Every structure is written in structure tokens, then in C-alpha cells.
Amino acid sequence: MKKDIFIDNNIAKNFSNPMDEEYKKLIRWLKRYDPEDLPGNAYLVVSNKLLKEYGLTVSPVAGGTNIWVIIDILTRQGRLVRIGNADIKDFQRTHFTKKVLKSLRANKEDHDHIPVVLLSDRKYALSLDNNFIYDLVHFPGFRARAEKRPEDLPYGE
DSSP, X not given: OOEEEEEOHHHHGGGSSOOSHHHHHHHHHHHOOOTTOGGGSEEEEEOHHHHHHHHHHSOOOSOTTSHHHHHHHHHHTTOXXXXXXXXXXXXXXXXXXXXXXXXXXXXXXXXXXXXXXXXXXXXXXXXXXXXXXHHHHTOTTOOOXXXXXXXXXXXXX
């Protein structure tokens, strides 16, 4: 199983100038690469919509911790996992029943991110949005893990 993670835009925007040691550890974990241990490496799970959000809030400045630098590294190493629009729509058609839609707390713009996390291998997300976290953890039929702080996620597990 890939050690993949979804990183919400509200977390990724802090990568450009990380002050918190936990952010620095997360960035090191994402960038660390061992070609002999492909499943042990970090993978970033994204969608076109999430990449667009990154682009609207994170300028592509030079610096080794910027999310765009990390995405470039992961792309070149085959560690960027893209969940396609068709997969997202198919998931929503199957799992977003009227009852589920009514129970979702996240804003409508984040509804497209729920399938991205739930279609990933580990179903781990890092976000500062309490409603998005609640929806992931309580989505029927899935066991997702979502946290607000990098230190709460088990990177190596």
C-alpha cells in the first residue's frame, strides 16, 4: 500500500515559509525518496481542482519547501497520484445519495475533495477545515483519517 496523503490547500499554503517544526518534518517526509523502497515513499494525492486551488493561493516562488517544488519532485519520481474528474464524478454518483449530501458539513466547493481522499490508498488527509475533516471521518462505508496538525498523522504507517 502506498503511503499517500491528501494535503488541503489551507495546509499547503504554509509550506512556502514553514515556521512550525512539524511542517518541516512533513515536507522532509514528502521529499525523501528511496528508489529501493517505492511503497515506503510518500505519495501526494491530488485532483485538477486541488491543483487549481494551490495555484490560486500559492505563488510559484523559488524555494525548496514551496508546494509547487514538492509537486515537481513527486511528479518526476512518479509519486504524484492524480484522481481524475471522471473517477470523482463516478464516486459522487455512487456514494453521494440525498441522505449523504444532506449530512455533509463541508462547503459545496470541498465536496469534490471528499472522493479524492476516499479513493486514495490510505485515506489520510491533512486540513484545517473542521467540517471537511468531519465529513471524511464520518463518511458512510469508509474509514478515513483526517487531522489538523501534521504531528497527528502517522507518516510512516
